[in-house]
Amino acid sequence: MMFTEKDQDLGLSLSMSFSEKKNSSNPSSLYLNLMPSSDRSLGGETRSFLKGIDVNRLPCAAEEEVGVSSPNSTISSISGKRSERENDGGIDELDIERACSRGTSDEEDAENARKKLRLSKDQSAILEESFKEHNTLNPKQKQALAKRLGLRPRQVEVWFQNRRARTKLKQTEVDCEYLKRCYENLTEENRRLQKEVQELRALKLSPQFYMQMTPPTTLTMCPSCEHVAVPSARTTTVQLARPVEPRAITFNPWAASAVPHRPFDTLHSRS
DNA sequence: CCTTACCGGACGCTTACCTCA
DNA sequence: GTTGAGGTAAGCGTCCGGTAA
Numbered sequence: 001m002m003f004t005e006k007d008q009d010l011g012l013s014l015s016m017s018f019s020e021k022k023n024s025s026n027p028s029s030l031y032l033n034l035m036p037s038s039d040r041s042l043g044g045e046t047r048s049f050l051k052g053i054d055v056n057r058l059p060c061a062a063e064e065e066v067g068v069s070s071p072n073s074t075i076s077s078i079s080g081k082r083s084e085r086e087n088d089g090g091i092d093e094l095d096i097e098r099a100c101s102r103g104t105s106d107e108e109d110a111e112n113a114r115k116k117l118r119l120s121k122d123q124s125a126i127l128e129e130s131f132k133e134h135n136t137l138n139p140k141q142k143q144a145l146a147k148r149l150g151l152r153p154r155q156v157e158v159w160f161q162n163r164r165a166r167t168k169l170k171q172t173e174v175d176c177e178y179l180k181r182c183y184e185n186l187t188e189e190n191r192r193l194q195k196e197v198q199e200l201r202a203l204k205l206s207p208q209f210y211m212q213m214t215p216p217t218t219l220t221m222c223p224s225c226e227h228v229a230v231p232s233a234r235t236t237t238v239q240l241a242r243p244v245e246p247r248a249i250t251f252n253p254w255a256a257s258a259v260p261h262r263p264f265d266t267l268h269s270r271s
Numbered sequence: 272c273c274t275t276a277c278c279g280g281a282c283g284c285t286t287a288c289c290t291c292a
Numbered sequence: 293g294t295t296g297a298g299g300t301a302a303g304c305g306t307c308c309g310g311t312a313a
Contacts, residue, residue: 117301118289136281158302161281166300168282 119159123149127156131163 119127130137130145137145137160139153146153 119301139279155301157280159300162300162302165282165284 117155119151123151127159127163131160135164135167136160 126149127145130141134141137156142153142156142160145151146156149156
């Protein structure tokens with residue numbers, strides 16, 4: 001949905017709801033929880049003194065048209081209690097005044113109402129500095145910072161929100177890179193081990209290998225299947241409930257790591 | 272004590288604007 | 293001068309915790 005600057009100047013754009021807007025509540029399946037836990041225990045002593053004021057418009061104008069905010073604006077659900085709170089919180093008239101006359105004339109502001117604000121280097125530096133100290137702001141800090149920077153508290157708030165998002169994005173990228181390296185290392189390790197297994201298997205098949213081994217003196221070959229029989233007491237796998245005759249097993253020193261143990265019964269049942 | 276409604280803050284997603292190559 | 297990509301301020305919807313009735 002597009003609006004011309006004229007439409008926006010008339011204050012129409014922000015009272016429209018975008019029905020085609022996707023539901024953004026779907027949590028990311030790859031959420032890594034990389035951000036410090038947000039401080040939700042902040043007190044509400046100076047709760048949103050600009051509540052209901054459309055920050056994309058001049059605060060002065062917003063004061064005048066306090067009932068015509070966007071559907072999402074909480075001013076639409078204002079209650080008596082709420083009004084009290086706003087009074088208690090004390091809307092800083094001076095701040096609003098400052099915001100109204102910040103650097104430009106009213107006419108210029110009206111023209112640039114929808115122009116995108118570009119923060120100055122100094123402002124950015126101060127915000128960065130502040131972000132390093134706390135990546136979230138309580139209302140008092142927000143207020144103070146806004147005052148210091150000559151911005152509206154909402155702008156400070158938005159900057160912090162976007163800054164947190166950037167941090168998270170960056171951190172996610174770093175973590176992705178790390179996981180990628182881990183994956184590559186593990187793949188390489190796996191390749192190496194597979195190769196080693198192959199070499200050991202090849203070695204096992206060579207006659208010299210058996211020459212070096214002590215002969216299994218207690219083993220007997222099963223005549224039917226050519227498997228080597230061992231006394232049941234010497235094996236770990238023959239823990240059957242009923243006593244069994246010595247059965248034939250495949251004597252494979254590597255079998256333990258290559259294939260799971262099977263009861264002798266199953267081994268012999270194929271004959 | 273429990274429930275409910277309301278509010279504010281935070282976040283994710285998105286848009287719109289600006290800058291620069 | 294035009295254009296596309298990237299950066300970023302800001303809007304909107306939603307969730308969640310705190311609080312008062």
